[in-house]
Amino acid sequence: MTTVAGLAASPPPPGALDAPPDAFAVLRDALAAAKFDESTVSARLGVPSLYDVKRLVDRRTTLASAPEDANAVLVRLFIDSEMLPTSLVERLLGARVLAALHTLGMVAPAAGGDASLAATVMLYPTQGLWLTSDRMPMRVADLHLVPQDYVFSALNDLTRQYLDGVPDATGGRVLELCAGTGVAALRAARRGAAEAWATDIAPRCVDFARFNARLNDLDDRVHVVESDAWAALGAETFDLVVAHPPYVPALSHRFDFRDAGADGEQVARRIVEGLAAHLRPGGRFVMRAALSDRRGAPIATRVREWLGAAGDQFDVVVLEDGEYGPMDAYKSVTKGGKGFVDCEQWLRHFDALGVERFAVSVVEMRRDAAGRVPLTERRVAGRTPDHRAMDWVFRWARRAASSGATPEARLAAQRPRVAPGSRLAVHLESDASGAWFNVGAVVEIAWPTHAVVKAPALAPTLLELCDGTRDVPAILAGLRDAGLVSEDVTRADVAHLVEVLAAAGALELPDCPLPAPVGA
Numbered sequence: 001m002t003t004v005a006g007l008a009a010s011p012p013p014p015g016a017l018d019a020p021p022d023a024f025a026v027l028r029d030a031l032a033a034a035k036f037d038e039s040t041v042s043a044r045l046g047v048p049s050l051y052d053v054k055r056l057v058d059r060r061t062t063l064a065s066a067p068e069d070a071n072a073v074l075v076r077l078f079i080d081s082e083m084l085p086t087s088l089v090e091r092l093l094g095a096r097v098l099a100a101l102h103t104l105g106m107v108a109p110a111a112g113g114d115a116s117l118a119a120t121v122m123l124y125p126t127q128g129l130w131l132t133s134d135r136m137p138m139r140v141a142d143l144h145l146v147p148q149d150y151v152f153s154a155l156n157d158l159t160r161q162y163l164d165g166v167p168d169a170t171g172g173r174v175l176e177l178c179a180g181t182g183v184a185a186l187r188a189a190r191r192g193a194a195e196a197w198a199t200d201i202a203p204r205c206v207d208f209a210r211f212n213a214r215l216n217d218l219d220d221r222v223h224v225v226e227s228d229a230w231a232a233l234g235a236e237t238f239d240l241v242v243a244h245p246p247y248v249p250a251l252s253h254r255f256d257f258r259d260a261g262a263d264g265e266q267v268a269r270r271i272v273e274g275l276a277a278h279l280r281p282g283g284r285f286v287m288r289a290a291l292s293d294r295r296g297a298p299i300a301t302r303v304r305e306w307l308g309a310a311g312d313q314f315d316v317v318v319l320e321d322g323e324y325g326p327m328d329a330y331k332s333v334t335k336g337g338k339g340f341v342d343c344e345q346w347l348r349h350f351d352a353l354g355v356e357r358f359a360v361s362v363v364e365m366r367r368d369a370a371g372r373v374p375l376t377e378r379r380v381a382g383r384t385p386d387h388r389a390m391d392w393v394f395r396w397a398r399r400a401a402s403s404g405a406t407p408e409a410r411l412a413a414q415r416p417r418v419a420p421g422s423r424l425a426v427h428l429e430s431d432a433s434g435a436w437f438n439v440g441a442v443v444e445i446a447w448p449t450h451a452v453v454k455a456p457a458l459a460p461t462l463l464e465l466c467d468g469t470r471d472v473p474a475i476l477a478g479l480r481d482a483g484l485v486s487e488d489v490t491r492a493d494v495a496h497l498v499e500v501l502a503a504a505g506a507l508e509l510p511d512c513p514l515p516a517p518v519g520a
């Protein structure tokens with residue numbers, strides 16, 4: 001029998017394909033009976049969400065004493081990667097469950113441990129699923145042991161942010177490229193997709209994703225395929241394609257989950273290039289990756305070019321969720337690890353590519369622009385951006401393009417209302433006598449996207465008038481009553497300002513409602 005030597009080692013994936021289905025069912029029942037779910041485990045570990053969880057080795061203090069129930073055994077074995085006495089595991093999980101764990105290759109005798117067991121994989125509840133992935137190294141010094149095809153844990157902030165951007169596709173056909181554990185494909189199937197595919201270039205990822213499909217009893221609806229981007233997908237087409245590809249620039253390849261060629265865009269670009277062949281009319285594509293603005297070629301223009309001749313069938317929105325310059329990219333790529341001796345080489349490399357800045361981007365493309373001018377929109381993400389924020393950007397862009405030729409026409413009969421969370425800063429200026437005058441204002445909003453709008457001095461009154469009861473003519477009348485505008489200010493002027501504020505999300509229009517912020 002395999003023994004787990006040192007927790008940084010990377011044992012083969014669990015669950016040989018011929019493992020009896022019964023073993024999966026026994027394990028599923030045991031996980032449910034032990035309440036190995038997100039809310040129970042995070043409450044026991046004292047964290048708001050399992051995305052915040054620390055392992056014991058990282059100085060967690062909760063659930064640190066000898067396990068006294070099945071839930072604690074599962075946490076210690078599969079989240080903490082701790083060794084536990086075999087007799088304790090058998091007593092608290094039961095002999096049948098322990099046998100199933102052995103059958104599935106999820107535990108093995110721990111090397112050097114005296115009749116102890118260790119997990120060969122991580123196992124955790126997340127997104128309403130149970131997922132396995134490779135164990136994380138226990139010490140920084142073990143990082144060099146991590147294999148090239150390391151199976152990326154789904155329990156991390158990057159995956160959470162990616163999943164936040166992914167909508168459900170009830171009844172649809174979903175593809176997750178670069179699937180790793182298969183988390184988005186499995187979640188789609190769990191939430192009602194008719195069929196989901198998970199593909200990855202790394203055979204170990206494929207094995208883990210297949211195992212995860214069986215563990216969650218979703219293998220009848222989730223197909224897992226080894227594929228370099230689209231290579232193995234033939235003529236398959238999908239309603240929703242999602243991807244969280246590697247995107248770190250790499251002059252040599254170390255990790256499949258991280259390294260994406262000299263500019264970090266090699267996988268992302270090939271994914272977008274394949275959409276014309278694989279995304280159905282009316283379909284949606286969502287990708288989270290760092291991309292770069294190049295001289296004369298910003299991200300939104302570049303991703304549209306990648307679509308090729310079919311590009312005019314797609315609306316494109318890029319939501320930027322963090323930016324950094326070439327120097328920061330160099331530091332994070334190399335960790336400054338060589339005393340910065342290669343810094344100049346990297347900066348010259350980025351300069352030769354024309355890179356001006358990198359932006360972590362959620363890119364969504366919708367293939368429903370045939371017969372009209374396609375939309376391209378770029379925004380800066382606000383607080384916890386998700387697919388509902390993205391959806392609002394699409395709705396807003398469509399509305400702006402189709403509901404009239406002028407702001408006044410587009411706002412006809414609309415009664416705007418100030419969005420909750422809007423912030424207003426009034427700028428006062430003093431004169432020689434020491435008196436203060438209102439000279440302008442700034443309106444800032446963080447949801448659904450982040451925006452800062454410079455507004456004239458009348459902004460506080462205008463925002464007060466926008467209480468959902470007044471249309472543009474009534475707002476203009478209110479400003480006149482307050483003595484804030486002269487007779488030559490027109491409805492068109494007011495409509496223009498109202499539309500700028502509505503485009504930013506600071507005002508809500510009844511025909512383009514704002515999504516409720518996360519947690520509201």
Ligand SMILES: C[S@@+](CC[C@H](N)C(=O)[O-])C[C@H]1O[C@@H](n2cnc3c(N)ncnc32)[C@H](O)[C@@H]1O
Pocket residue numbers: 151152153154158159162177178179180181182183184199200201202205227228229244245246256257258267
């Ligand atoms: C950042 S991980 C994302 C894993 C998972 N989707 C998640 O969000 O947790 C990127 C994944 O892309 C896979 N990958 C890298 N290059 C690929 C390629 N050319 N084609 C398909 N998959 C690739 C890696 O093996 C890795 O599993």
